[in-house]
Amino acid sequence: MTAATETPKPNLLELLWRAAPESGRGPRKKLTVDEVVAAAIRLADAEGLEAVTVRRLAQELGKAPMTLYTYVPGKSELVALMLDALFAGMERAPIAGSWRERLTAVAQENYALYRAHPWASAAAPSRPPLGPGQCAKYEHELQALEGLGLSDVEMDDALAYLLAFVRTAAQDAAQADAERAASGMDDQEWWEANGPLLAKVLDPARFPAAVRVGQAAGEVHDAAYNAEHAFEFGLARTLDGLAALIER
Amino acid sequence: MTAATETPKPNLLELLWRAAPESGRGPRKKLTVDEVVAAAIRLADAEGLEAVTVRRLAQELGKAPMTLYTYVPGKSELVALMLDALFAGMERAPIAGSWRERLTAVAQENYALYRAHPWASAAAPSRPPLGPGQCAKYEHELQALEGLGLSDVEMDDALAYLLAFVRTAAQDAAQADAERAASGMDDQEWWEANGPLLAKVLDPARFPAAVRVGQAAGEVHDAAYNAEHAFEFGLARTLDGLAALIER
DNA sequence: TCGTACGGTGTATATTGTACAGAGTACGAT
DNA sequence: ATCGTACTCTGTACAATATACACCGTACGA
Structure with a gap:
């Protein structure tokens, strides 16, 4: 039996500081965390935070809903990223x-x-x-x-x-x-x-x-x-x- | 055609002041708004507001979920009633x-x-x-x-x-x-x-x-x-x- | 006495986040 | 040069949410 590979599961702090390990295996990513976050902010500004659903945001980005989970572990982390981006841009x-x-x-x-x-x-x-x-x-x-x-x-x-x-x-x-x-x-x-x-x-x-x-x-x-x-x-x-x- | 009966749809203010019309037709109510609200507060205190779902609260009261809608028009009104009850009891x-x-x-x-x-x-x-x-x-x-x-x-x-x-x-x-x-x-x-x-x-x-x-x-x-x-x-x-x- | 307004409920729907498995891709070790 | 494997992307699926709607039975008021 091979050792269980245990996906590292990106920490919120690592995500905020964009300190992901970056092991370049597999296909190139077609988006960046920043693009996802920027789209989410745009959407929230236009239609409110309750319009920022995984499906809707994915549609906005031209991707399938589940794709977003490659960039962000979950919705709460997405919101944290949105806020930090806002603060960064003040x-x-x-x-x-x-x-x-x-x-x-x-x-x-x-x-x-x-x-x-x-x-x-x-x-x-x-x-x-x-x-x-x-x-x-x-x-x-x-x-x-x-x-x-x-x-x-x-x-x-x-x-x-x-x-x-x-x-x-x-x-x-x-x-x-x-x-x-x-x-x-x-x-x-x-x-x-x-x-x-x-x-x-x-x-x-x-x-x-x-x-x-x-x-x-x-x-x-x-x-x-x-x-x-x-x-x-x-x-x-x-x-x-x-x-x-x-x-x- | 008989005149459309237009259920009056209880206003939040009427509900807060318990100023419902009270037209005694039909079966007697087996609960009161106060009992529903009290149960909701008990539940929120014990397990948090996110535990206060229509199903769960109905279960707590021994009723079917949809029954609650005879007492309260919707969830947001329920929360408003919970708050006012809290304030009343200070x-x-x-x-x-x-x-x-x-x-x-x-x-x-x-x-x-x-x-x-x-x-x-x-x-x-x-x-x-x-x-x-x-x-x-x-x-x-x-x-x-x-x-x-x-x-x-x-x-x-x-x-x-x-x-x-x-x-x-x-x-x-x-x-x-x-x-x-x-x-x-x-x-x-x-x-x-x-x-x-x-x-x-x-x-x-x-x-x-x-x-x-x-x-x-x-x-x-x-x-x-x-x-x-x-x-x-x-x-x-x-x-x-x-x-x-x-x-x- | 009987129509009707209303209490209580079962079923159904739209929407949510996200788990899981599969398919294809390209790096890195051999 | 080859091939395993880690990784991206996606379709399907599930559990949970609020609540609309139709239905059944009850008991008041005419």
């Missing part, structure tokens, strides 16, 4: 200005990325596997916190805190968009449909503050939820919160 | 103390809820449909911000900001737990498996700050990511950020 404006300006720029770059690729805000974990894109992003963004008197650990904490805020804000914005699109109603239609029931059920005697505050908030923004306002407000608060650490 | 300690103590209590109540029901942190939208549980929660939590000199709109902004932070922190913690469980490796094993590649690829010349800061952060917490620390740090920052608004 434009990185030089870090300059006051610490507030620098962190604002970092926040806005991230927000713009997630708004341009809404699927990413939902897919991105707080601590994605350390791919090259993720690392380059981390390296760049740490520059905004360098020289402020923070310890290394505090720099990491502060950056993670800022990025988590931005990701959540973008995710909430994307979700609000998606729900509006899915319901097929604009805010006015929604209110006409659901207003009567809400009026009956939201008893100001039972929920005095909720009714009062909810109404005030709803009137100021034109909608029940204004994502851009939430981002502006939250960013200001987040920077103020970091100020207490930085300017202490 | 213990609400009386609001007291300084504003910092009050908001800390609110944050910790929410964090505890999401840690006890990890599926909820992923499922909860920033602005869930206004069910009775959600409303009671909102009413209660607004108390913590009353009388601080904030406008109604600012109260809403501040609460949403705090809650989004807590939800994200809990979600990240749950995800870290899930990944650890799924990989079957503890942190040490993971490092032994992936350390060599990372050492080769994380070039301190290319990523000087990233390597330095990442190492420092990894050493302080025993793991690559310490969720509880992130919550503590973030909560302090978030309260400091709100202080700038409240004590202005």
